[in-house]
Amino acid sequence: MPKNVYIYTFGCQMNIHDSEKMIGLLSENGYALTENPENADLIIFNTCAIREKAEQKFYSQLGRAKILKKKNKDLKIVAAGCVAQAAKEKIFQKAPFVDYILGPQNIHMINDLLSRKQGIATGENHNIALNEFTAGRQSNIKAWVSIMYGCNNFCSYCIVPYTRGREVSRPSSSIKAEIKELARQGYQEVTLLGQNVNSYQSDIGFVDLLKQIDDVYPGRVRFVTSHPRDFSVDLINAISELESLCEHIHLPLQSGSDSVLKAMNRGYAYEEYRKKIALLRDKIPNIAITTDIISGFPGETDEDYLDTVTALKEIEFDGIFAFKYSKRSGTKACEMPGQIPDQIKSERLACILSLQEDITFKKNKALEGSIQEVLIEGPSATDPHMLSGRTRTNKIVTSPNSSEKIGSVVSIRIQKARRHSLHGVNVSTETVLAAEQ
8 A cells, every 4th residue: 555645844945855855765665745644654844943933833733743643553753854953852852752853964864764663863974965866846847956965154043054064065967967857857947955055066166067057957047045255256247147047146144234244153244245236236237136134133233233224225135034033052142142132123023024025016116017037837826817927036927827838938018016926917918919909
């Protein structure tokens, strides 16, 4: 009889792709993915430890799994991901019904782990970049491709270097072979993944990797995440010159205050960051730039907070991901003096988000009347009569559901801007309607 697996995935794109890799590995062991945890023979929690809220969500869902295990004694439960790596003792203490602990460097061991009655796999895997996975991809249009693992930056607020280990890059030949296969299968877009893709270094560096991918892949290419310290002129030139690279960059600023950036161990000052943005826009005028902001980092004064507000006004990002600072045990920031009360963090975050809402809407309004190349991804999540896709600049666009096929790339004339998306009509459909009138 086939076995069913249900996966709860929390957190970043890397976790999403790690879940796809586990699905691929488990399919070789007779498992099929189910959308209902009550039908599962195996439940996996692929956890995120970047913020406290994500960890709390995991423990909440874990409590529900306990009920399922009482109903089905043969149900196996795996805690995987960054929380599993960082807090295995805590997990077993709070949830002794968990059968297996699997760290993010050891997902290749999942089938071996399941062959045991219980088990833990959280050791450092020095050969992770050499592990080859056939991912059970959840889309046949867009694909994630890991190009490196781990992180060497040790930002004072971040737990990732402690859970995902030191940086190690995949051989370029392995990456290119995977991308060639994705092209053969008809994937229209790939996103290269790494904690800091700019520091990719295998047999070649990151910019040379992008050039080689551009030679073999006919679709769109994106990459996340870039670190501002390592964001080079050569990379800016590559975005400008390589046809496959989309005109969008996610470049986490975190704070507009130099004193906060120093305490965060970010390795750059605001003015350095601002100059790189100016160079990007000079070389690629239509580029969309998004960022991350942390509100209420330890020691952040009112002046520091206002420096961030000023930075948002000066740079005018297309969008931001902003969060309250979250204490993470084991990081330097967790023990820093000057921890900010939650109310102040919340107030500052609310103001930051409100300001950015207006900036994003203004940016979107400027696109009304323009024609955008849109990759159609599927039905709109909010209106089944509409299709949804993304521009090369990563903006969401809805359009009437007419003749467009899922996975097609079409020209859409933008008719209306919304705060977080755009709406338009296929130019070819527009021409037909005009002729009929």
